[in-house]
Amino acid sequence: MALWRLPLLLLCLLGLTLAGCSPAGDDDSAPGDDDDSVADDDDSADDDDTGSNDDDSASGDDDDSAPGDDDDSASGDDDDSASGDDDDSAPGDDDDDSAAGDDDDSAAPGCFLSTPASFVSVAKGQCGMTPSGPSFCYWPLDFDTATFTWSYSDVVELGSYSCSGALVSASGASGNSYSGSWDAAAGLLAWEGQDYRLISPSARPDFYLDDVNPSSSSVGDPVSPRDYLQKVSGWYFGHAT
Structure with missing residues (x-):
């Protein structure tokens, strides 16, 4: 072999060696830092490759500290501190998965009441005595912003109440507790065993x-x-x- 061909042969061998050492699965086609410790990274964002199969298709940091996929589909931090899916589908604090189940970040339901609200019993009840016997009347029930007034039998009860969704819980000055639930389809409030219908306050x-x-x-x-x-x-x- 002619000596002048030896440098050319060495350069060819060196080129083959470098080609064989190039990392598989990473084309470095986009900016970012990649240490190539895991294969299959397209470098579309920043990834330290501490876990497997990160595509980094959205902005943010996927740390893969626990099983699951951080898809970064909305703002916030998915920490994967426990199993489950943090989907960020509603505003507010991301789920921390501290208990079993899925927290969808839904807000507490509002109260069905639009105060002031007046109701009257569908059926009559006893409300006093006359010379000929008991008198029967419709029992009124009124709600203000935070207080209620209920007239039944010969009693007038005043107190405070709380409301969530279709449920009402009340506490009277007498120390008694009361409750009711609103049936939107029927347009009736079931209150202490009786049905009440909503009326205009001026009509009572x-x-x-x-x-x-x-x-x-x-x-x-x-x-x-x-x-x-x-x-x-x-x-x-x-x-x-």
């Missing part, structure tokens, strides 16, 4: 008492306390009111 008299004067034009109708007294006194004195 001061208090529902039945007109018991058989001579009056409104006998059997609900009337206010003042009208009730006038009609009952008229009954006693034998004249219509």
Whole structure:
């Protein structure tokens, strides 16, 4: 072999050696730092290759500190501190997976009530006595921003309440607790074993008492306390009111 061919042969061998040592699966076609400790990285973002199969298709840092895929589909940090999927599908704090199940970051449901709200019982209940026996009337139930008033039988209960979604929990000044649930389809509030319908506050008299004067034009109708007294006194004195 001619000596002048020896340098050319050495250069060819050196070229083959360098080609054989090039890392597989990384084309370095995009900016970023890659130490090539794991194969199959397209370098579309920054990746330290501490875990397997990171495509880094979105901005952020995938640390792969636990099983699962950090897809960076929304803002926030998916720490993969436990099994499960942090999908960031709603605003707020990312799930930390501290308990079993999936937290979708949904907000607490609002109250069905738009205060002030007035209800009246669908059925009549006893609300007092007349000379001929018990009187029956519709029981009113009113809600303000944070307080409620419930008139039933011969009792008027005042107190505070809380509401979440279709559920109401109340505590009266008497120390008694009450609850109710709203049925939107039926348009009724189930309150302490009775159904109540929503009415306009202006449509309700001061208090529902039945007109018991058989001579009056409104006998059997609900009337206010003042009208009730006038009609009952008229009954006693034998004249219509």
